[in-house]
Amino acid sequence: GAEVVGFSLLSAGTFRGGRSLEDLLAVALSALESGAYPGLREVHLVAFTPEEVAALERAARRVWSAARSCGGKAAEALP
Numbered sequence: 639g640a641e642v643v644g645f646s647l648l649s650a651g652t653f654r655g656g657r658s659l660e661d662l663l664a665v666a667l668s669a670l671e672s673g674a675y676p677g678l679r680e681v682h683l684v685a686f687t688p689e690e691v692a693a694l695e696r697a698a699r700r701v702w703s704a705a706r707s708c709g710g711k712a713a714e715a716l717p
Contacts, residue, residue: 639675644682647690659690663697671701 645666654662663683670681685691 639677641677642680642682643678644684646684647686647694650690659693660697660700663694664701667697667701 647663650659650662657665666683674681683694685694
């Protein structure tokens with residue numbers, strides 16, 4: 639498996655349906671975390687706009703804060 643992967647947030651605002659960008663990114667972060675495997679060292683999410691950066695930071699705080707309080711289950715933070 640790959641040791642380092644990257645995902646672009648290009649078009650994240652276009653194809654999100656009725657979800658907010660932050661909610662969409664929380665789902666993505668939880669999916670990335672649950673799909674992690676031994677040997678995966680880095681995952682990069684590449685934001686392009688200040689709005690994307692801010693939404694990604696909020697989603698990361700929400701997902702990982704909830705994961706810590708729920709004994710490591712990031713899925714608990716999903717909307």
